[in-house]
Amino acid sequence: MxxxxxxxxxxxxxxxxxxxxxxxxxxxxxxxxxxxxPSPKVLDAIKQATDESLRLYPSPTADDLRETVASYYGLKDNQIFIGNGSDEVLAFSFMAFFNPGEKILFPDISYSFYPVYAKLFQIDYELVELTGDFTIPVEQFFNAKGGVIFPNPNAPTGVLLSLNDVELILQNNKEKVVIIDEAYIDFGGESAVQLVDQYDNLLVIQTLSKSRSLAGMRVGLAVGNENLITGLNHIKNSVNSYTLDRLALVAAKASFEDExxxxxxxxxxxxxxxxxxxxxxxxxxxxxxxxxxxxxxxxxxxxxxxxxxxxxxxxxxxxxxxxxxxxxxxxxxxxxxxxxxxxxxxxxxxx
Ligand SMILES: Cc1ncc(COP(=O)(O)O)c(C=O)c1O
Known part of the structure; x- marks a missing residue:
């Protein structure tokens, strides 16, 4: 100090x-x-992009990558936000959707970055105790004053909440944003991405660091209603317009293209x-x-x-x-x- x-x-x-x-x-x-x-196609894309164009700024809006991700999920480009690792997307989301004085809820055993962001952005929070077998007590996440965030599957437990239960939490928080941090969803869970057209309060955050072997490239994304995505863009453009470098953008795109x-x-x-x-x-x-x-x-x-x-x-x-x-x-x-x-x-x- x-x-x-x-x-x-x-x-x-x-x-x-x-x-x-x-x-x-x-x-x-x-x-x-x-x-x-990472996929050989990803490594190839990085090599191809390693040229004199690195003197130019990357796309501030990650248009190519957003298009690829949108078509991968059957959504529109304006429902996708790209960030420098999902940690950055999480930080922007705390700033964009949560308010001081309105308690947000997350599990007592959960990703340890959440309380860090909450303190940094002066957002009050309440820890909801997991049950004895480390499952999320769904009803205790209803009617949150400030919003809800949790990883699904949860970290560090690995325990998955069913999509039905995720939907119950969404239905019982219609006036507040519910963030589902799906860092590990590709290892056996059912993604809430399929619910974004139905719930304007849902933000799904994913990363390419785990299932797509790209932790070293730092790419994360958020999927949600276009109003939430506009909000994230406002925050991003108030901090740093070029959060992803050219190589990360092409690597991520190639990864989504090698299913x-x-x-x-x-x-x-x-x-x-x-x-x-x-x-x-x-x-x-x-x-x-x-x-x-x-x-x-x-x-x-x-x-x-x-x-x-x-x-x-x-x-x-x-x-x-x-x-x-x-x-x-x-x-x-x-x-x-x-x-x-x-x-x-x-x-x-x-x-
Ligand atoms: C639950 C959870 N969310 C988000 C992240 C951040 O991932 P990244 O910033 O690499 O995208 C991690 C990383 O360990 C995590 O465990």
Whole structure:
């Protein structure tokens, strides 16, 4: 803290990202990245775009990419917003749709960036307690004073809420914006994107960081009623008009154009997840039913922080959150076959 810091800066409580170890000789199962590379067509598109045109600003409106995403989802371009990672889209959404003095609701166990944004933008919030089995208590999200936001599937639990339940929350918050953060939806959930024409209060936020292997490119998007998208554009153009670089724009477009590769990668990860869940259960872990690319697990006899530290000593990184209710759980990203094999070899020794 310094005397030069603004009042706003002094009240921030920044998010702490998962470790990004400098050496590549680690098994990295801690930030839900995709263990498979982006589609070869994506890499090719990036190479093609790496030319003298980089001296020019990128499209401020990401028109090409928005057109591609709109046609992918059978929607109109003006229902799509593109941002620099979904974290940026989330931050803009907090600014665009939530107000100080009107409490927004999100689960007590959820993405830890939400309280960070709420504090930064001075938005009051109330944490809604998940049930004992970590499911979202739907009715407690009805009639929110300021709006609603939650990940579906939830993070870090991986637990999915059915589309019917999402719809109930939308129907019972008609005057407020409900944001569904679908960072992990492609690993087994049913997207709420299909509801955007029906609910003008729905904003769906997605990312290309997980299912599309593009965490390094930083592309996120929002889908919703055109009025909400106009609102997001107003915020974006009040902060930074060119949030995505030229290479990210073409990479993202190429990814949406290679459906076969995308489906194959998601399917492989889903199968690996199910295998890993059974192996963990066989080792005595309690594993939540996950529809994401990670597993949230706890062992009755092995302390979670100890497990995290032991694995880290052997260069295997998983995620541990030292927080009430979940400090006996670890979150394990689903890696490729070889990584999972090595992870389990070491885990068996520890357990
Ligand atoms: C629930 C959730 N939302 C959003 C994000 C942000 O993703 P990105 O900014 O890479 O698009 C993450 C990343 O881990 C996440 O877990």
């Amino acid at each position: 310094s005397k030069f810091w603004s009042k706003l800066l002094k009240q921030t409580d920044p998010y702490i990202p998962g470790e990004q170890p400098k050496t590549t000789k680690v098994i990295k199962l801690n930030t839900n990245e995709n263990p498979y590379p 076969v590769y995308f489906k194959e990668v998601c399917e492989t990860i889903i199968q690996e997840r199910e295998k890993a869940a059974s192996t963990l259960r066989a080792l005595g872990f309690h594993v939540l039913q996950s529809q994401a690319n990670f597993l949230f697990a706890s062992h009755p006899k092995v302390d979670a922080e100890f497990l995290y530290e032991q694995l880290k000593e052997r260069n295997i990184f998983i995620r541990f959150f030292k927080k009430p209710k979940i400090d006996q759980y670890v979150r394990i990203t689903v890696g490729n076959r070889a990584d999972m094999q090595e992870f389990f070899d070491v885990l068996k020794e520890i357990v």
